[in-house]
Amino acid sequence: MELHTRTLTELARGLAAREFSAVELARALLERIERAQRPLNALISVTADGALAQAAAADREIAAGHAGPLTGIPLVHKDIFCTEGVRTTCGSRMLENFIAPYDATVVAKLKRAGMVMLGKANMDEFAMGSSNETSFFGPVRNPWNTRLVPGGSSGGSAAAVAARLTPAATATDTGGSIRQPAALCGVTGIKPTYGRVSRYGMIAFASSLDQGGILTTSAEDAALVLGTMAGFDPRDSTSVERPVPDYRAELGASIAGLRIGLLKEFFEEGLEPESGQRVRDALTAFERLGAKLKEVSLPSIALSVPAYYVVAPAECSSNLARYDGVRFGYRCQDPRDLADLYRRTRGEGFGAEVKRRIMTGTYVLSAGYYDAYYLKAQKVRQLIASDFERAFGEVDVIMGPTTPTPAFELGAKTADPITMYLNDIYTIGANLAGLPAMSIPCGFAGELPVGLQLIGPHFAEARLLNAAHAYQRETDWHRRIPPGYA
Amino acid sequence: MNRTEIETIAHLARLALDEAEIPAYQENLSRILAFVGELERAETAAVAPMAHPLAGLTQRLRADAVTERDNRERYQENAPQVQAGLYLVPKVIE
Numbered sequence: 001m002e003l004h005t006r007t008l009t010e011l012a013r014g015l016a017a018r019e020f021s022a023v024e025l026a027r028a029l030l031e032r033i034e035r036a037q038r039p040l041n042a043l044i045s046v047t048a049d050g051a052l053a054q055a056a057a058a059d060r061e062i063a064a065g066h067a068g069p070l071t072g073i074p075l076v077h078k079d080i081f082c083t084e085g086v087r088t089t090c091g092s093r094m095l096e097n098f099i100a101p102y103d104a105t106v107v108a109k110l111k112r113a114g115m116v117m118l119g120k121a122n123m124d125e126f127a128m129g130s131s132n133e134t135s136f137f138g139p140v141r142n143p144w145n146t147r148l149v150p151g152g153s154s155g156g157s158a159a160a161v162a163a164r165l166t167p168a169a170t171a172t173d174t175g176g177s178i179r180q181p182a183a184l185c186g187v188t189g190i191k192p193t194y195g196r197v198s199r200y201g202m203i204a205f206a207s208s209l210d211q212g213g214i215l216t217t218s219a220e221d222a223a224l225v226l227g228t229m230a231g232f233d234p235r236d237s238t239s240v241e242r243p244v245p246d247y248r249a250e251l252g253a254s255i256a257g258l259r260i261g262l263l264k265e266f267f268e269e270g271l272e273p274e275s276g277q278r279v280r281d282a283l284t285a286f287e288r289l290g291a292k293l294k295e296v297s298l299p300s301i302a303l304s305v306p307a308y309y310v311v312a313p314a315e316c317s318s319n320l321a322r323y324d325g326v327r328f329g330y331r332c333q334d335p336r337d338l339a340d341l342y343r344r345t346r347g348e349g350f351g352a353e354v355k356r357r358i359m360t361g362t363y364v365l366s367a368g369y370y371d372a373y374y375l376k377a378q379k380v381r382q383l384i385a386s387d388f389e390r391a392f393g394e395v396d397v398i399m400g401p402t403t404p405t406p407a408f409e410l411g412a413k414t415a416d417p418i419t420m421y422l423n424d425i426y427t428i429g430a431n432l433a434g435l436p437a438m439s440i441p442c443g444f445a446g447e448l449p450v451g452l453q454l455i456g457p458h459f460a461e462a463r464l465l466n467a468a469h470a471y472q473r474e475t476d477w478h479r480r481i482p483p484g485y486a
Numbered sequence: 487m488n489r490t491e492i493e494t495i496a497h498l499a500r501l502a503l504d505e506a507e508i509p510a511y512q513e514n515l516s517r518i519l520a521f522v523g524e525l526e527r528a529e530t531a532a533v534a535p536m537a538h539p540l541a542g543l544t545q546r547l548r549a550d551a552v553t554e555r556d557n558r559e560r561y562q563e564n565a566p567q568v569q570a571g572l573y574l575v576p577k578v579i580e
Contacts (some may be wrong), residue, residue, distance in 0.1 A: 025576035051555060052541075059549055098564055099563070101557065101560050101564070102564070103562055104549050105579035126507070133566060139539075172491055186556035193540075194539040194540060195540055195543070205573055208537065208538060208539065209539075219540050223567070234532070235546065237545050237548075238538075238545070239542075240540065256528030263527060272580055300528065303525060303527070305521075306521055306522040306523075306524045306525050307519065307522075307525060309522050310519060310522050310525070317499060324500075324568060326565070326566070326573050326575055327561070327564070327565055327573055328561075328565060328566075329564070329566075330566075331567070335576050336576070337576050337577075337578075338576050338578050339500075340576075341575060341576055342500040343500050343501060343502040344502045346499070346500055346501050347503060348502070350501070352507075354513070355501055355503075355511075356511065358499050358501065358519070359492075359495045359496065359501065359511065359515060360518050360519075361497040362495050362498050363495050363515070363519070364522075373525075375535055376525050376526070376528075376530065377522070377525060378535035378536050378537060379528070379531065379534070380525050380528050380531040381535075381536045382533050382534060382535065382536035383528060383530065383533060383555070385536060385539070386542075396574070397526050416517070416518065417514055417518060418518070418521050421521075431539075433539060434539025434540055437560065440525060448543055457541065460569075
């Protein structure tokens, strides 16, 4: 069996059994990355020398009998995570030449666990986008069909895992940026509860919504990596002080009796029929596994996208104020004075979508408008969170589609921002309420993968992973590889 | 949104816009504001605004103690222009 077709868990077994070395594994995947770079553009930076050095160190750990479960396993980091000594661009001209002076906590933890970084994944600029078309480094293409987008903002991470360039890739999710590309590329992705994974060194977009997570090819793999990434970090003031369970220990448990809520509003108009059918098929499969289905309703969920497009731009306009051309990042040529330096640095360093969001945020926070927009959006956010809380009084997990349609063509939705924003109609609710949520492959609409979304109450990551794993033991959608990358 | 409003917001956000870009921002921002205007429909008189997704948790404070090392030189490697350990900007005071 070729190395790249194996799951992370299978690779870990192979390394432990000395079937192949970490260096051989890293070399094999670096070759695949090189071949895939032109058609997919999934990575912004490839760190081949660093990867081979880390892999050699991993081989020494394995030989000495000190290996952990992730020692020697390759991964790609979304280019939003700071990596010490390695360029960290956030998909922006603003940070085109920024060399991070420290590691994000997520990066440091996975490095300590012996994982081998192959490179940095392409992404929408400052994670603002749903198609990976806003990247300064060019769009990423979907490995299932290169005329189509991979989703976003973690499009490079999802395309890299789907094309089997890496068994795992870190990602972040502010309004669906892990789950939506996971669905469009046919991979497994988990966004944990807000506060579960440290945001230290993860470049900020909208701080009350941003959360790091992982993309893999299976729930079992996601459980292993998430367990290592998660946990309290004193350097992130919103990090939660709560022990991390062993997510793998609960994977094998039966899901008989699990109460699944079918989210009524997610199956109404707007859902592409074939995708809807695949999601219903998956729910039937869960019933066969002993789960009980029940319809639930979230009456305020229709307002989640408008609430998000007030809260997220407001927080982004504040977070991105730091890019001023003084301490780091891009600076315009020959500024006339300080005001000109700020204005032109930001005008030239940011792309159109980022500027649009900064301006929206500046407007809704400006004098006279705060109550009408920001305060109102925060109240609607509470309504949506309360809807979820009521639903979780009746069911254990909520399920539905991740996206309204499968992958769409490049350029199809760039003309109108609202059309693009509505891609995240099913995913944004979990961010507003801070809930853990996953997307797993559940079949195909035509030749394109469809994602099933699972949403749980706060800190129910183990329950989501258990349900996803039970489904993946009965199906093989998650093992399907895009033709051309098999 | 008219041209003046776009120019005011761009000024508040310290963003230089090309003349040619302004009509597109007028149209896009008008569409976005009309879209988020749907929020008015929601009955929220009795609802407390939600600033943090985890109920009951507040921003943690830390002890007022020095915990970071001085990495100034290292950090200044990323600066566009430095001299003698200082960040350089265009002259502010004549």
